[in-house]
Amino acid sequence: MRENGTILIADNDVKTRDLVSAFLTYQGYNITIEKGGAPFFDTLKKNNVDIVIADLAYLNTIAPDFKERSSLLNPLLVLIGYGETTATELKKPAGDTVFTLPKPLNLDELESLVMRAREYQSMKMYEQSSGGSAQNKLLSATMIGTSAPMRALFEMISKVAASNATVLIQGESGTGKELAARAIHQLSDRYAKNFVPVNCAAIPDDLLESELFGHVKGSFTGAYANRAGRFEMADKGTLFLDEIGDMKANLQVKLLRVLQNREFEPVGASKSQKTDVRIIAATNKNLEELVVSRDFREDLYYRLSVIPITIPPLRERREDIPVLIHTFLTRFNADKRHAVKGFSRESLGILCNYEWPGNVRELENLVERLVILKGSGLIVPDDLPEKYLSGKLSQSRQVQAPSLPTDNMLPLGGICLNSAVDEFENNLIMQALTRSGGNKKEAALLLNLKRTTLIEKLKKKNLVFSED
Template sequence: MLLPWYYQRLGAKAVAINNRVLIVDDELSVRRLLFEVARRAGYEAFLAENGQEAIEQTKEIKPAVIIMDIKMPVMDGLEAFERIRADYPDVAVILMTAHGTVDTAVEAMKRGAFDYLVKPSNVTEVRIVLERAFQMRRLREEVAALRHEVQNKYQLGNIIGKSAVMQQVYKAVGRVAPTNATVLITGESGSGKELIAKTIHNNSPRRDGPFIKVNCGALPEGLMESELFGYEKGAFTGAVGRKPGRFELAHQGTLFLDEVGELTPPLQVKLLRVLQEREFERVGGTETIKVDVRIIAATNRNLEDMVHKGLFREDLYYRLKVVPIHVPPLRERVEDIPLFVDYFVRRFAAEAHREVPYVTPEAMELFKRYHWPGNVRELANVLERAVIMSSGVIGVQDLPGLSTTAASPAIVIPETGTLREILHQVEKQVIARALKAHHGNRVKTAQALDISRRALLYKIEEYGLGREGEEEGVVE
């Protein structure tokens, strides 16, 4: 039998498919008939004569489904159903009833019974109801398995890193996760901001609620407003029906506003109101909608600097920065690189159904020397390619892009100036180099730096790189 995909992902040790069905009826002929129907349908069938036996059998064999008559001696099916439901709520109970007691069966369904069959039932009807009951059981197991996988994946202890700077991140995440406080995560693109956001969500009281992500730089202002707040039918051309926004979808969960620094001033005003009042109106609507949402925002831009330049609202900045968490770039936690290499090599080897390749000391040293402008995301891409192309060993020769980049002239770091001034000079050099590498093509440059085109244009203007780009043949 082929296993469902979610069991395959969890591994063979986690697989425990329950195909047991318990048949409970005081009539021997009925028990024999249902036993044969279940056996031919591929299920493992067990028998009981009354409700008391059903309870004892349920404790012993832990069935996934029970087919049980209502009218039986010793203990009837309704009493047995109530006791079984109290101790084993995941068991799907199908009640069998005569025409005169259909109302009783319907009432039992309201209390949690899966379905009922009216005697005499034909074989096809029994098979269909059985299959539906097992399908429901499999769906419940799928949801439980996926929830277990997600919660394990985003446990605080699963974040990779032993460096001192990452220890500070762990402490901050551990303290803020159990609360409802708004969090602002800062860091370069590819450094793991979304992973931190998901870890906070999955270690919070909202872990069973939705985690909704919005990339604030992905859409123009008009579309972003309807994406965040939803819209009513007829609000604009093409609005053929009501659509809930991301705030509504995140009700009783977490809304992750990625690249929040890309929001335009009008949207900043609307976001501020939601943060203050926890209410909004859909585009084209008048009804005020209240939501219970935790906000986690992230950005790779210097919001404080944007506030000083009038590009970002100061009141919104402080509303978002209730608890700030800075994720350091990979080059500032070199001691974590071997841990990442080991993790990604094993992961990509498993996905490609290959033996885990050996990483030579020279290759590891190159990983540690490289600047990693794309941070962890770039490292993952490099290792995925290396695992696929390697023949059991990953050496320096398998990392040509890193060798070239590592040998290129280093970024010049000014020896004087404030920290902000030094960082700006370094960022200017990186952007200028990227523009030159892509012959002034701003779209390709933005993609290479993993920032939005809008953010790149802002940086070009901020650092006065426009003229240089024109001299080098900047193209759109």
């Protein structure tokens, strides 16, 4: 029995139809061919179709009303053979349930798209069957963050955890890629089995193959006994291929083969071995650029990025900084039996405006160091290492954490909140412009805004800054 689902192919071009059919049969899908005759929507129902792969022109002839009806359909449509304008037109009425791909077909893209379509279906089913709140609780206990990008990330993690799809996590160093990979494993059905990390950059090239696939005794000098590789260790669990962007070309081919066939050969073995692992890969390099420069195989990239996840750098989610500091402070105080009370408003302000090139890892290390060195009391700017104070950016941007309105600010007769807030905002903007000598980029930095956002605000508020 095939488990991947049933796909209906509707294309009167026999060559494409046969190619797609053969390719997807090999991938483990049940294939039905649309032969005309019966009404299209009846055929879908009768065959319990999960996905329709259809040539647009042909579909228009056999089911002219498909646009109106497809958003009500359970099966998803993968449309092939269209011009760019039709693709967007089609997306509008049918929404999320239509995926599109141009002809001539790239089979890697097709496969990735079909997997995404299946993923989308299982997410929908998951959403319908549970609110996922227990999962969210577990997640927020390990991954800290309340910003919108982090909330979206948590949502994504709990959804993909329910499936077996390959995940590619990208993000700068220290953003939490490994933490996210572990969270996916923990929340998946595989949680009781191994989570096996492999750092592709740390293992010498000539050892990586045996490290991944294992080897048999005598297969090379020093192979004194049979040894299981990480794929075998991760069987029924999750294999985390870290720093995948550093994998050498010859191994990329071998990995691709495992992903295609779900079997591998230990070094020196004559027989291949089946494997049931969920793969999560991560890198802080830009894999798309590596594909363009031909340092990373395009086909492997498609195989890995069935579900792509990008973790944003800390400087793009600054509102997470105070809560991360608080969490790390509590943790290190407990670990080290110290009693640092907290951070002064000024020092918190400095840290909220720092660029954090090392992201959360840098923040975590800083808090640990401060707890050890300070031991008790309140952390003030003088306790911070020089670079947090003297860096060009932090110096020009030493702003205070926002102060709360004082108790007696509300006049007895009440206030118009909107105009008071407006006035408060205008005042701060003008102060920032004054301090930056009218330089909008500098002023935007002082306000923690993008330059373009500041310019928009000035326009909208009709504010003009003149130096005299």
